[in-house]
Amino acid sequence: MRVLADDGPAGPPARRGSIPAVTDGTTGRATPGRPTDGGPTDGEPTPGGLTAGELTDGDRVDGECAGSGLPGGRPAEGEVPGPTEWGGSVGVGPWPGPWPTDPRYDPELLAEGDRRNVVDRYRYWRLEAVVADLDRRRHPFHVAIENFEHDLNIGTVVRTANAFLAAEVHVVGRRRWNRRGAMVTDRYQHLRHHPEVTGLLDFAAAEELTVVAVDNGPGAVPLETASLPRSCVLLFGQEGPGLTPAARQGAALTVSISQFGSTRSLNAGVAAGIAMHAWVREHANLNAAPGSI
Numbered sequence: 001m002r003v004l005a006d007d008g009p010a011g012p013p014a015r016r017g018s019i020p021a022v023t024d025g026t027t028g029r030a031t032p033g034r035p036t037d038g039g040p041t042d043g044e045p046t047p048g049g050l051t052a053g054e055l056t057d058g059d060r061v062d063g064e065c066a067g068s069g070l071p072g073g074r075p076a077e078g079e080v081p082g083p084t085e086w087g088g089s090v091g092v093g094p095w096p097g098p099w100p101t102d103p104r105y106d107p108e109l110l111a112e113g114d115r116r117n118v119v120d121r122y123r124y125w126r127l128e129a130v131v132a133d134l135d136r137r138r139h140p141f142h143v144a145i146e147n148f149e150h151d152l153n154i155g156t157v158v159r160t161a162n163a164f165l166a167a168e169v170h171v172v173g174r175r176r177w178n179r180r181g182a183m184v185t186d187r188y189q190h191l192r193h194h195p196e197v198t199g200l201l202d203f204a205a206a207e208e209l210t211v212v213a214v215d216n217g218p219g220a221v222p223l224e225t226a227s228l229p230r231s232c233v234l235l236f237g238q239e240g241p242g243l244t245p246a247a248r249q250g251a252a253l254t255v256s257i258s259q260f261g262s263t264r265s266l267n268a269g270v271a272a273g274i275a276m277h278a279w280v281r282e283h284a285n286l287n288a289a290p291g292s293i
């Protein structure tokens with residue numbers, strides 16, 4: 001295996017129309033796909049499965065934070081470069097000087113600049129190279145969300161799963177989901193669709209993953225005091241009905257996030273973020289978080 005150095009040029013980034021990663025529907029692994037500018041916001045799945053990657057009209061590739069850096073996105077002298085959304089830059093301009101020869105670099109990005117919403121480690125990298133690097137480091141937790149009523153939180157869940165480097169995101173129920181909240185992070189995330197809860201449970205059993213239902217309600221253990229299995233699927237319900245009975249019954253454990261106010265529940269996307277971070281706090285190697293340094 002190639003040893004990949006953290007030596008990608010730090011600094012400014014994105015280009016529209018880069019090659020998305022597409023799951024093959026069987027392995028869920030990313031393969032080079034096709035450019036996708038102009039796709040529908042409510043992403044149609046590509047043949048063969050739920051995709052990692054339809055760039056949709058209206059999705060921004062570049063960072064959302066206003067940059068305080070120099071033209072071209074480079075941080076001004078004295079600015080501390082950091083992850084795209086924390087730092088003062090929204091990308092990098094064209095590569096100055098002789099181009100690097102490492103095949104991970106994308107000639108189009110080197111020529112035009114890279115303003116994608118990626119951490120500096122991946123500036124100017126081809127999308128496939130980024131996915132391959134993430135695949136080397138993915139955490140052994142999976143995330144699943146039920147989508148029988150077209151839950152609008154899934155984009156948020158996908159983005160958070162990307163940030164915390166989940167192995168895969170599983171969508172249970174309807175295949176279609178609104179990608180807007182994913183902010184293009186679905187390109188870098190393995191996604192798998194299961195029409196029914198049984199499909200997810202079968203997958204988890206085959207992969208020796210403990211299914212952890214995350215929901216409020218009787219019988220749930222407080223997440224704040226629970227220990228999460230290292231290899232697991234964190235399973236979330238949808239707005240309104242919450243988890244289906246089939247999902248609750250299929251889980252080995254149910255955890256709930258303690259609440260103190262008047263509302264019955266949290267937004268599912270927020271709950272997913274809290275639960276994923278609980279896994280990170282318990283199991284992740286914090287020294288391996290390039291996006292946080």
Ligand SMILES: C[S@@+](CC[C@H](N)C(=O)[O-])C[C@H]1O[C@@H](n2cnc3c(N)ncnc32)[C@H](O)[C@@H]1O
Pocket residue numbers: 214215216235236237238239240241242243255256257258259264265266267268269271272
């Ligand atoms: C809006 S909630 C469902 C609410 C539920 N039907 C109710 O009214 O009690 C949608 C999903 O978010 C997650 N969720 C929300 N609040 C939670 C909490 N306090 N603990 C654990 N999960 C929560 C669960 O996965 C839940 O199925």
